[in-house]
Each structure stands twice: as structure tokens, then as C-alpha cells.
Amino acid sequence: MAKKSKLQTPQWMLDGYDSEAEYMKDRGISKKKVKGRTFKVRSCPKCGSSDVFVVLIGEEGKRADNWECKKCKWNGKNVKEEELSEEEFLERMEKE
Numbered sequence: 001m002a003k004k005s006k007l008q009t010p011q012w013m014l015d016g017y018d019s020e021a022e023y024m025k026d027r028g029i030s031k032k033k034v035k036g037r038t039f040k041v042r043s044c045p046k047c048g049s050s051d052v053f054v055v056l057i058g059e060e061g062k063r064a065d066n067w068e069c070k071k072c073k074w075n076g077k078n079v080k081e082e083e084l085s086e087e088e089f090l091e092r093m094e095k096e
Contacts, residue, residue: 039089043080044069050096052079 012023043050049071054064067079084092 037086039084039086041082041084041089041092042067043082044072044074045076045078045080046074047072048080050092 010020012020015023017023017026041050042052044052047069049069051070052067053070055066055068055075056064057066066075066077068075
């Protein structure tokens, strides 16, 4: 029988904040809700290019945990991910 994972105490409690909102405000993190259609855009953390692709690893490409930038040849796991509204997405695509 497999063991169940234990719940973790949230980081804002460990740091001594009274609420999650206060913690996020102090750290400069914002959770803005976008109305309507949203698009997830991944970009390279090194050069900022959106020309980023997943690298398939293992037997018949069963694992996909690494990313590669075609522009600057960066390899890694931490890809910048943004959530854009439809208007922001179209503006970004026109620039590229």
C-alpha cells in the first residue's frame, strides 16, 4: 500500500504573516484574474524569446521535463510562463 503524502504548512505561515494577501503584497507577487480567454505563453529566461520547445527524454519520449530555446540554445527546467489576455496575446504576436 502506497503512503499518502503529508500536507505542508504554507510558506506565508512559516514566515510569520497573518494572511496570504499580506505575504503576497510584501513579496510583490500578484494574482491578477484575467476575464475572457487567456493564453499561456512560455519564454526563455535567458534571452526572452518565445521560441522554446520541450525536450522529450527516455524510451519513446515518455518523459518531458526539460526545455530548450532554439534562439540561444539554453537548456533547463525553469521556463518563464505568462498568462495573457486575448488583446495582450495579439499585441505580442504582432510584435514578433
